[in-house]
Amino acid sequence: MKAAVIVFPGSNCDRDIEVALTQSMGRPPLMVWHRDDSFPSVDLIVVPGGFSYGDYLRAGAMAANSPAMAETKRRADAGVAVLGICNGFQILAESRLLPGVLMRNATLRFICRDVHLRVEESRPPFTGNYRKGQVIRIPIAHHDGNYFADHETLARIEGEGRVAFRYTDQCGKPTARANPNGSSANIAGIVNEAGNVLGMMPHPERLADQALSGTDGRAMFDGLVEAFG
């Protein structure tokens, strides 16, 4: 697999995803500066977490209009896999690669903690290495992770099986208490219609290393490597 990570001014999880990808791929991904509108052909583009452009205006709004994102959009439309984590999910939503918006957390506070997620679909390239219904533990760290979409959109993404992860308790129940940020239907991550673009608020790259007390995130990166060889 060949992978690229887009780096914006204010990205701060770019190194973390670089380390996690390198661990699964056996070689480092390409780091692409936000001003680059052309970069070598890759199997996977990652839009990392952080505070691109300081999250000024609206989280992800300015990054969505960067040259590197214009190119990422073209490639996503052509079927290249795109993974947006945290601020990356916000950028994909602002880019209209994914439906819905990420609003301020219902508590109005930044939240950093491990949460439980239920894997809603076991489907390559992103979640093929998880079982459908599997409950995994992954950290979140965000101020604006409250996923919102109108009823029609929600019904469509639910109907098409496009919810990738849902916040649940440790038994896999999507309770109100297990919803850390007020997201509609406890949604933590969704894919696009074609299934090649995933946006998720939790950080799988932060729990892909035994020394950090868990490896539930690693299956995603290993699965991507298996899917693309």
Next chain:
Amino acid sequence: MAAEVPPPPEIATSHGLTAEEYANVLEILGREPNLTELGIFSVMWSEHCSYKSSRKWLRRLPTEAPWVICGPGENAGVIDIGDGLAAVFKMESHNHPSFIEPYQGAATGVGGILRDVFTMGARPVANLNALRFGSPNHPKTRHLVSGVVAGIGGYGNCVGVPTVGGSCDFDESYDGNILVNAMTVGIAAKDRIFYAKATGVGNPVVYVGSKTGRDGIHGATMASAEFDQEADAKRPTVQVGDPFTEKLLIEACLELMAEDAIIGIQDMGAAGLTSSSFEMASKGGVGVELDLDRVPVREEAMTAYEIMLSESQERMLMVLKPGKEDIARRIFEKWELDFAIIGRLTDSGRMVLRHNGKTVADLPIDPLADAAPVYHRPRAPAQPRPVVEPGDVAPPEDVMESLKALLGTADLCSKRWIWEQYDHMVMADTVAQPGGDAAIVRIHGSHRGLALTTDCTPRYCGADAATGAAQAVAEAWRNLTAVGARPLAITDNLNFGNPERPEIMGQFADAVEGMGEACLALDFPVVSGNVSFYNETNGKGILPTPVIGGVGLIDDLARTATLALSAVGQSLVLVGATAGHLGCSAYLKEIEGRGDGAPPPVDLACERRNGDFVRAEIVAGRITICHDLSDGGLLVAVAEMALAGGIGATLSVPDGAPAAHAWLFGEDQARYLMATDDAEGLVERAGAALVPVAVIGTTGGESLTVTGSGTISLAQLSESHEGWLPAYMGDA
């Protein structure tokens, strides 16, 4: 002496200069200063910048060890951590601004300390803090907690440096003067440390970062005066932070530092361009010419006075090697930051400032930077307090209810509500999260780690500043030891009242002496620090609060300890002797409503012996569960271990112990609690090391039992422990 000095003009007094200081200005210059020059003298000689009341005492602190690369006097301290790497760290206060404007005050406190660390060439890898708020019943406290926590998070989360630990206590002495102390730890290549020293006549002086505005003018002077009812009127002197720019500045500076381009570099912190330029020039023994028309400004018609005294954030001053201007400019332009060559070094020994084509200041550098006043302020002796004996304190009606109450007090409750607002995992190297004895951050790309903690028990310091300060050092050392780290060095943040009052100066001097003794005995030198005086409102000082930030090294992350119980049927082994010292204890304060008595004595030889034994057990891989005993004593420690692991325990008061409540709640020092399958072996090895140990109970079940005193479920304890802060902050 004072009588012979003519009264200074009103303008000098309003700049905080005393009559003697103004007379000294006249003597140095041989003429009257203009307004810009007066402003520069005022900030350079402020307590905040000159340490004029504390310097003579600080010189007594031990600052050396074979692993110390750079001690106090630079932007931050530097220690050798092996493998060609160095840890760079410092703690600094932002107390006054945070009281006036909690979000921005705390946020810019984090920004400032981050700059102190990356200006030395280190990538910041962890932030910590020590917070002290007023009584929970004070009408302002909730607002201040909310704002300070959001500000620390807002800044640290955005720059992408994890906030991994800290402490937070409440006491009415902080009602009008909260403490916000922020600490940053960075890692650098040991042979690539950058210092704030300007050398090489003719070399360019370069300004990078944000533009200069009118914010924060006279922040350093504000931090050197007491508060009164007019405190809120000082809001315009609080700066506004931009963590996004700081993140860019970190990346741009580290990128430039990888080139061979920088001679000296210093962040523009308190007193902005003035102190950074004077300090760099003074250290290098050179003169400076600055053209203030070239300073990037964000407001029109700024005067030289305003440009020199602005405390706008996210700015750095550098001296470059000749010919490296273009490389540097390209890097800062890539990161979309301002870059301007604003002057050059000269051999005149003078600071010459030009603005609008005119010379607006011409000052000798050394008399300002080096010859700042040093005060030998009078010091009142401490009044020792009597020791409270166990028999002086009535036993509680219900031990387990007292435990539950203690765990739900403002000081001892879980601070999860706070640290979950901090990104404590970004950089993916946080091995031990907040809530334990010390945070552990992996040294990136290795199996080694740094252990980090901040500590101080102000109620001990209020009773006896020397013992309290020694205890703060010992507790930092113990917290690092309890996770298996070798304690290496400390940074300190000494928060006190008005040093012009002899009893405050007495507290300060006693505290420095107590700290010094502990540092010496524990081989735990001070490598950086900050003094914050004038923490008082309307003449009432805070409890003396010498906060200690400790750094330790872990050689193998597979050999560490955590406090969470993890197996049933293990023995609980208490390390250290228990006399049942209840004076100044959390129990006495919270259950009996008493604050009397001497604090627990600190026996440094015993501290060292017990700690070295504990660390050896952890490093040998024999112990993986360990907790330091501190506030609340033994029973609170057991409860914390049980709650962290979700496994209960049963304890029995051993024969020969003091009265049960003194044994359970006493705060004797130099103690640890461990859980092990091999109590016999542990007891034997402790005996050989002359370390007192006792097997006091076993793990298991879903409740905590003290034989003869009752039982309480972990669920009830957890509700009390986790519930207080969210309920107080209004989202239970």
